[in-house]
Amino acid sequence: MADTLVLIPGLACNARLFEAQISALSGSRNIVAADHAQDDSIPAIAARLLKNVPERFSLAGLSMGGYVAMEVMRQAPERIQRLALLDTTARPDTPEASQDRERLIALAQSGRYENIITNWWPRLVHPDRRDDKALQDVVAGMMRQVGAEAYIRQQHAIMARADSRPLLSGIEIPTLILVGEGDAITPPEIAREMAEMVEWASLVVIPEAGHLSALEQPEHVTHALRLWLEEG
Secondary structure (H helix, E strand, C coil): CCCCEECCCCCCHHHHHHHHHHHHHHHCCCCEEECCCCCCCCHHHHHHHHHHCCEEEEEEEEEEEHHHHHHHHHHHHHHEEEEEEECCCCCCHHHHHHHHHHHHHHHHHCHHHHHHHHHHHHHHCCCHCCCHHHHHHHHHHHHHHHHHHHHHHHHHHCCCCCCCCCHCCCCCCCCEEEEEEECCCCHHHHHHHHHHCCCCEEEEEECCCCCCCCHHHHHHHHHHHHHCCCCC
């Protein structure tokens, strides 16, 4: 049976986030893009994922996908062959971040989801990519496909997520910690903190990328994932 790689997108994203990586890494490998839009808690999302993938698999998640990946690691560590955490954090939500999320939830509930798409764009990418209309259209398209109702569920899940820092020191599988050098949401110092906690971790900082590194610098991210998949 072919090896399986499970990819978990970020908040308000779908498989399009990893389109370049799926295309480049498929070959003899089975690639699954996880559904993280149906549930309103990270444990429930992880449990759904575990029901729909093979017994053993490699796991990669970006941003919110990283939160889910760490929860999958918490629920079923024996099933995961490799772990990749992209542009994410093991820390729980801060009170300030949760307040921001409540404000965004209120906007989505009041029918102003399009405002969120427009206003969040500058924070999602490297400063040099903010005028990239084609990239912006891809991100806006994903957010519209996910929709306001799923976005609200995801925000509630993110706010209530666990502190995963205690989990990291016990990880004993090949682990990739990757971050865009211009990530304004989960910056490189957060990635370094995580890498220092995981004995088997490799840290990769992607140049000229922000929070959406897989879209901004797809070849660099694909190369890092390919090396990680060949470890061990």
